[in-house]
Amino acid sequence: MSDCLFCKIVAKEIPAEIVYETGRTLAFRDINPQAPTHVLVIPKEHHADAAALAEADDGLADEVLKAAHAVAVQEGVAEGGYRVVFNTGAGAGQTVFHVHAHILGGRGLTWPPG
Numbered sequence: 723m724s725d726c727l728f729c730k731i732v733a734k735e736i737p738a739e740i741v742y743e744t745g746r747t748l749a750f751r752d753i754n755p756q757a758p759t760h761v762l763v764i765p766k767e768h769h770a771d772a773a774a775l776a777e778a779d780d781g782l783a784d785e786v787l788k789a790a791h792a793v794a795v796q797e798g799v800a801e802g803g804y805r806v807v808f809n810t811g812a813g814a815g816q817t818v819f820h821v822h823a824h825i826l827g828g829r830g831l832t833w834p835p836g
């Protein structure tokens with residue numbers, strides 16, 4: 723999608739600090755981090771949100787979750803605990819409509835989230 727911010731990051735038209743990459747996924751640091759580790763994991767293919775990604779039914783959602791865990795291990799937060807968040811829909815705070823998993827860790831995380 724030509725007007726999608728994260729598609730532009732995939733296409734290297736907009737710079738990002740990429741920390742992990744597989745054939746079908748990309749992970750980069752959030753520009754406005756909410757925790758010491760705050761990485762976004764996306765499928766390179768455009769899907770608007772987690773529901774659309776799951777609907778694609780081709781194993782891509784599985785790859786995104788595996789990439790999320792690989793990022794947590796690489797960032798050193800897997801043992802201490804980390805959070806994977808898919809804000810889904812504007813009412814849940816989604817602002818970029820290219821599905822992304824927030825990987826948050828490196829500090830205590832309270833529950834319920836705000």
Ligand code: AMP
Nearest residue numbers: 738751752753754809815816817818819
């Ligand atoms: P959400 O509100 O769940 O849609 O999350 C969108 C996230 O994208 C926010 O945490 C933003 O800080 C982050 N973000 C927006 N623009 C960029 C960018 N150019 N590079 C990295 N992260 C970004």
Ligand code: ZN
Nearest residue numbers: 726729768820
């Ligand atoms: Zn996109």
